[in-house]
Amino acid sequence: MNPDNIRIVLVNTSHPGNIGGVARAMKNMGLERLVLVAPKDYPSEQANWRAVSAIDVLESAVVVPTLDEAIQDCQFVVGTSARERRIPWPLLDARSCAERIASASSSEQVAVLFGREDRGLTNDELKVCNLHLNIPTAEAYSSLNLAMAVQIVAYELKMLSSATDSPTDEQEQWDTPFASMENMERFYVHLEEALTDIEFLDPAAPRQLMYRLRRLYSRVRLDEMELNILRGILTETQKWVQRGQDPESGGPYT
């Protein structure tokens, strides 16, 4: 994926606040190239205000009079579409579409078109697109704000570009390594031994005890420090049982 090859194209936007919101949404997700096709009210203070620290995206935005000029050097054009079309067009949801956009952007110029606040892209505009993109919405209220729609598409692209470094991995954020499965199994063996030693667990009628304890500890995902603390407790407990069973070695109170 090459974000420099991806442009966001807004067609006939009415509200300048939305243009600013789009600029911010783009920069938040690592996109910088904005093209405005005949915006109704631009430049505008309100656009600048909503862009906050993405003012540079607005400053470098290209304003053109027609859609053709916005996309003439593109090899891949995606149009956002809420409506069912009379003649169906290749249509993907934002997630699947983001994969196509990311992949094309490695070697091609890609444009993603967003239409007017009140009625989206026209049929004529949609038919220049290679692919239509739909963002799933609730039936009760399917009209997304323009900047929100850009935010979702840009977010899906960001998710693809950061697939390797996103904190889906709990361990990356943790201060101590989580215990390995091997060490967890040793712990369970040790735990069962110790509970049997203290006669809390009867091996002839174990019921669900070990099962419940395994469930608890696998749920919490012990880190190595916590595991060492628990194993230390088990070892100390077993020493007292040992002394109690062998009077010659001296009981706890000798």
Next chain:
Amino acid sequence: MNPDNIRIVLVNTSHPGNIGGVARAMKNMGLERLVLVAPKDYPSEQANWRAVSAIDVLESAVVVPTLDEAIQDCQFVVGTSARERRIPWPLLDARSCAERIASASSSEQVAVLFGREDRGLTNDELKVCNLHLNIPTAEAYSSLNLAMAVQIVAYELKMLSSATDSPTDEQEQWDTPFASMENMERFYVHLEEALTDIEFLDPAAPRQLMYRLRRLYSRVRLDEMELNILRGILTETQKWVQRGQDPESGGPYT
């Protein structure tokens, strides 16, 4: 997944326009329950204007003075967080987190907390959470607009609800209900008291002990039976401390 069990909680929001934007983002994705903790400027015409056709979400929004009141009946609380913490907390990206939220919502009350526009949630607010949620952003500009952040989380939930096979529900598989936040808070108060009684915790130099214990127990998500067992242990421990401090009542071996 049950969207009726998911509430979006906005803490100390400054700009009413954002509250309206959040209401619309929610309704677009099928969420209806909005809770406002001490908003700075609400109700407001600007909120209504930005909500557009999600005015019903605003009208049924609940305004409360404290975060505690917003979440006391919840069993699962997620806090959005941009910052790296000194002591890490379980942290997932929005996509993985949405799976956890959707799954819990089938049988539990779930809250997703969003903080102030300028500085998010405080450490005190983040430590009541079971899980922290992070939205991946570009390094160059990582500060998302509040309504955009809600939009992304709501969108991820919508993507799950429109998928054909629903994720397995933790609570449905569980034999005992998970503890509510209210009972967890009572437990932490009790725990801190007991640890102080036995002089394991020095209130003059508490260091990170309670923080680490909160992290452990919120990570495991105690069920009601486990919580009762732990509180029983604390009560019994305190009785022994009481007897030790008051010889007339008899020590443990009399």
